Amino acid sequence: MTKTLHHRACHLCEAICGLTIETTQAEGAAIRITSIKGDKDDSFSRGHICPKAVALQDIQDDPDRLRQPMQRVGDQWRPIAWDAAFALVAERLAAIQQRHGNNAVATYQGNPSVHNYGLMTHSNYFLGLLKTRNRFSATSVDQLPHHLSSYLMYGHGLLLPIPDIDHTDFMLILGGNPLASNGSIMTVPDVEKRLKAIQARGGKVVVVDPRRSETAAIADQHLFVRPGGDAALLFGMLHTLFDEGLTRPSHLPVDGLDQVRESIAGFSAEAMSPLCAVPALQIRQLARDFAAADKAVCYGRMGVSTQAFGTLCHWLVQLINLVTGNLDRVGGALCTEPAVDLVASTSGGHFNVWQSRVSGRPEYGGEFPVSALAEEILTEGEGQVRALITIAGNPVLSTPNGRQLEQALDGLEFMLSIDLYINETTRYADLILPSTSALENDHYDTTFNMFAVRNVSRFNQAILPKPEGALHDWEIFVGLAQAFAAHSGQPLKPTVAPAQMIDRGLRGGRYGDDSTYQLSLATLAHHPHGIDLGALKPNLAQRLKTENQRVQAAPAAILADLERFAALQAPSVDELLMIGRRHVRSNNSWMHNYHRLVKGKPRHQLLMHPDDLASRGLSDGQRVRVSSRVGMIEVEVLASSEMMPGVVSLPHGWGHARPGVHMSIASEQPGSSANDLTDERQLDELSGNAALNGVPVKVQAA
Known part of the structure; x- marks a missing residue:
């Protein structure tokens, strides 16, 4: 042995x-x-x-995981050889594009794409040949407002200031629950100890959330906020900072602060309080406490992204850090300096250069909001989507109005999925191409090193050998590209393995010629525990990508959205608003087919304040019917005093008991899909990001 x-x-x-x-x-x-x-x-x-x-072992050993290409014939799945699969894809997609145009083929990339570098380095080697504008991804049900605000203010959508959690004295968290997520757009292992370290050194942690989350439970202060009201709270804070002379000068070159001050003149704490359900005195005191701290940072995450004013929220987060002198400052918000720097090596991006066919939604970085995907398939006419490629994604469970998307997928002429499972989405595919497992693959975290609370670098070697006949994900894209290029007569550039690309990036990056590190794959091979490249430090002034190398505090697109915000009305007192919920054992819909991650207390229930239950004649543990404009589900309700009255919480990613799903453990789990209730028409109009939080619902006995 x-x-x-x-x-x-x-x-x-x-x-x-x-x-x-x-x-x-x-x-x-x-x-x-x-x-x-x-x-x-x-x-x-x-x-x-x-x-x-x-659970990595469970994924590796899962008998439900696909290990060879599968073709759907009627209701049955049968194996198909790799070369035959590649040829079939090329033939079907080329024929559809020849009849209906390039945009008749759409693509969707899911969240796991950034967790495996082969998907990032090589997906466009194939997808780029399709020359379609109908590209979608999980970005627009998550962090698109982060990227858009950074693009408009700093000139690059990946120039994202990260909380300097290890050095701050005051951390304000809105719409984030890092104890459940382990940090998000803030790569921060062991976050509970780091938050408690703030308190141990005399600092303060404040959480703003419609639920007393796991993170709120350990905070020094928790403020309930009405779902969708975070922008109002932030406006009230920023107005207070200006109104009470609590701002500090910044070393950064900035344009437009006077314009900001003038534009928000009517958004006082008193005016904003009814919209966010936070008393004006608390809003003002929060602003004073933040400004009084020596080093403070405001951090907004998914809860403030997935609402009707997501981009305004993230703009305001940046401005609050900026005007208090905490942007690009130790203990405030800092940009990383990763070993493989995508900010340095890519263009800043583009926004609203073209729009979607049906609803005119803006593109960002060449992608449309995924809320528009179903209508692009279902709406007849020139440019109608007739074929779809999904890559490591399950949009039926993770995007708004999943039932409508099911209807759309069922009518496609052809669908290809690159995935490990026959799940709620891929069951509609004509062909599923599975890659090797993560432990059979090497990996480098290009994305999460850019969001880390320290500058770090590590190369992950494969743990297990590549099975005979299997292909890595990047090899699948190369095979598809070769087949499609040969069929369509397009030239194809040579390519190399992802590891070689990373080696070039390391050698050409800021640490490649550093005498201390001389980073390369060979260097990292001698450091299997990774290399700490140091604490974050101020660098934003040198890295700005705006045309004049100055922070743009008042982007025209954002100021134009203030008119929409000014028309906002507080919801009626008897209206229930639904929010999501994260659990440390889950990551979206991926991790419900492993016994170790689904055992224990059930967590699929609808959480509801006892007073809201009583006023509707409902009881704890009862089965209830939850309905919205787009659909209805049945689920068990759980009385919870951690909920803000008027707010209910349902985690997303459940609802696996659909016909044709080949995930034996997941299919046995109770629970319904929250995205059978979320509304594709509820968006952050500026970015197109889905407003998954603050969905009006009705709850009654089932």
Whole structure:
């Protein structure tokens, strides 16, 4: 029996915690995983681990995971050879584009794309040949307002200031629950210890959320806010900072602050209070406390992105950090300096250069809001989408009005999915191409190193050998590209493996010729626990990508959206608003087919304040019917005093008991899909991001 210890990062969430994985192999037998633990010597995560990591073994061994290409024939699935699959894709897509134009083929990329670098480095090697403008991704049900505000203010959508959590004295968290998410657009393993360290050094943690979340429970202060009211709260804070002379000068070159002050003159704390349900005195005191702290940072996450004024929220977060002198400052919000720097190596992006066919939604970075995907398939006419490629995504469960999208998928002429499972979305595909598993793949975190609370670098070697006949995801894209190029007569550029691309990026990056590090893949091979490249430090002034290299505090597109905000009315007192919920054992819909992650107390229920239950004649544990404009579900309700009255909470990613899903454990789980209730018409009109929070619903006995 041979035992081997391996070190790599977990890829199941943004925290990228270091792991020590033990494998054993008996003579003549396959390699087995026998232990997964936190790596105490990891340069970043310091031994921290969450329950998701131990499920890596379950994913590897899952009998439901696809291990060869599968073709759907009627209601049956049968294996197909790789070359035949590639040829079929090329033939079908080329024929559809020849008849209906390039835009008749659409693409959707899911959240796991950023957790595996082969999907990032090589997907466009194939997709670029399609020359379609109908591109969609999970970005627009999540963080699109982050990117758009940074693009408009700093000139690049990936120039995202990150909370300097290890040095701040005051951390204000809106719409985030890092104890459940392990940090998000803030790569921060062991976040609970880091938050408690703020308190231990005399600082303060404040959480603003319609639910007393796990993070709010350990905070020094928790403020309930009405769903969708975060922009009003932030406007009231910013107005107070100006009104009471609480601003500080910034070293950054800034244009437009006077215009901002003038534009928000009517948005006082007193005027904003009815919209956010936070008393004006509390809004003003929060602004004073933030300004009085020596080092403070305001952090907004998914809860403030997925609402009707998501972009305004993130603009205001940046402005509050800026006007208090905490932007680009130690202990405030800082940009990373990653070893492979996508800000330095890519253009800043573009916004609203073209619009979607049906609703005129703006593109960002070449992608349309996914809320528009179903209508682009269902609406007849020139440019109608007739074929779809999904990549590591499950939009039926993760995007608004999932039932409408099911209807759309069922009518496609052709659908290709690159995925490991026959799930709620891929069951509609004509062809599913599965890649190797994560542990059979090497990996480098280009994305999450850009959001990390320290500058770090690590190359993750494959733990297990590549199975005979299997292909890595990047090899699948190369095969598809070769087949499509040959069929359509397009030239195809040569390509190399992702690892070679990363090596070039490391050598050409800021640490490649640094005498201390001389980073390359060879260097990282000698550091299996990763390399800590140092704390974040001020650098934004030098990295600005705006035309005049100055922060744009008052982008015209954002100021134009103030008119829409000014028309906002507070909801009626008897209206219930639905929000989502995150759990540390889940990441969207991916992790419900593993017993270790779904065991224990059920967590699919609708949470509702006891007073709201009583006023509707409902009781704790009862089965209820929840309805919105677009649909109705039935689910168990749970009385919870952690909820703000008038607000209900339902986690998304459940609802696996649909016909044709081949996920045995997930299909047995109770719960319904929250996105059978979310409304594709409810958007942040500026960015097109889905407003998944603040959905008006009715709850009654089932």
